[in-house]
C-alpha cells in the first residue's frame with residue numbers, strides 16, 4: 293500500500309516506521325524540517341525493547357508533488373487537523389481512505405466536512421510513541437490494539453481488507469461495528485492519564501506510584517462514563533478503574549502521555565478535545581463533571597503560564 297502519515301511526530305513516526313518495515317511504501321509528512329532531514333539522512337531510528345533499529349523510508353515537510361495514496365493516517369495534534377488535512381487534499385484520490393487515529397472526539401466529523409464521507413473511516417489506537425529527538429522515536433506499537441470502523445457501523449469489505457493488511461504489517465487492527473463506543477472507550481483512557489500526567493510532568497512509571505493521582509483519575513473517568521451513558525454509548529467496561537489500568541499497560545515506565553509531550557514541546561494540548569469534550573457533552577446532557585472541568589482549568593493554566601496559549605492566539 294502507498295501510505296501517507298500526515299503529522300508524523302511521536303506516534304505517526306512509530307506507526308509509519310512499523311508499516312514501512314513490513315514493506316509498505318510509506319511517506320512521513322511532518323512540518324518540522326529537522327525531523328524530516330534526519331530521516332532522509334540517516335533513516336528513522338525506532339527504539340523498542342531497549343534497542344534501536346533503523347528504518348529507511350520517505351519523509352517530507354508537506355504533501356506538495358506527492359501522488360494520491362491508498363491510505364492517509366491523520367496524526368497531527370487535534371488543533372492542527374483542519375489546516376493539515378485541507379492542505380493535503382491533492383493526495384486523496386477517488387479510492388483513498390483517510391483515517392484519524394487521533395485521540396478525542398470530533399475528528400471524523402471534521403474530516404468528513406473537508407473530504408466527503410466516502411473517504412473517511414474512523415479509528416482509534418492504543419499504540420504509543422515518544423519523540424526522543426529528530427528522526428528518533430520510542431515505538432510502543434507491538435502488542436497494542438488499533439480499531440477501525442465505518443462511521444455508520446457497517447462492516448465493509450474495504451474496512452476488513454485494511455484491518456487485515458495493517459495487522460499483517462505489525463499494527464494489530466480489528467474492525468468494529470460500534471465505532472462510536474470505540475471512540476469513547478479510548479477517550480476514557482486519555483481522560484484517565486492525559487491531563488494528570490501533563491500538569492504533574494510525570495512519566496507513567498512515576499504517575500502510577502501515587503494513590504491520590506489514581507483516585508483523581510478514576511473520578512474523572514467515572515464522570516466521563518456517566519456522560520457516555522447519558523449519550524446512549526455502550527462502553528466496553530463499567531469499571532472506572534479499567535481505563536486507568538489500560539492506559540499504561542504494555543508501555544515502558546519512561547513513557548510520557550501525548551499531552552505531556554505537547555506541553556514539553558511548547559505546543560497546545562488536546563485538552564479541549566478530551567476532558568473538555570466530556571465537560572461540553574456533560575453540560576448538554578445535564579451530567580455534572582467537576583473533576584474534568586478542574587483538569588481542563590489546570591492544563592489551560594499551564595498553557596497560559598508557559599506562553600503556549602498566547603503563541604497559539606498570535607499564530
Ligand SMILES: NC(=O)C1=CN([C@@H]2O[C@H](COP(=O)(O)OP(=O)(O)OC[C@H]3O[C@@H](n4cnc5c(N)ncnc54)[C@H](OP(=O)(O)O)[C@@H]3O)[C@@H](O)[C@H]2O)C=CC1
Pocket residue numbers: 298299300301302303304321322323324353354367368369370372375376377379393394395396417418419420421422423549550553559562
Ligand atoms: N503519542 C502517543 O503515544 C499517542 C498519540 N495519540 C494521538 O495521536 C495524535 C498525534 O500525537 P503525537 O504523535 O504525540 O503528536 P506530535 O506532536 O508528536 O506529532 C504531530 C506532528 O505533526 C506536525 N504537524 C502539525 N501540523 C502539521 C501540518 N500541517 N503538516 C505537517 N505536519 C504537521 C507537528 O509539528 P509541530 O511539532 O510543529 O507541532 C508534530 O510534529 C494526537 O491526536 C494524539 O492524541 C494517540 C495515541 C498515542
Ligand SMILES: CC(C)(CO)C(=O)C(=O)O
Pocket residue numbers: 395417418419420421481482485486539540548549550551
Ligand atoms: C499512549 C496512550 C494510549 C495512553 O497514554 C495515549 O493515547 C496518549 O498518550 O495520548
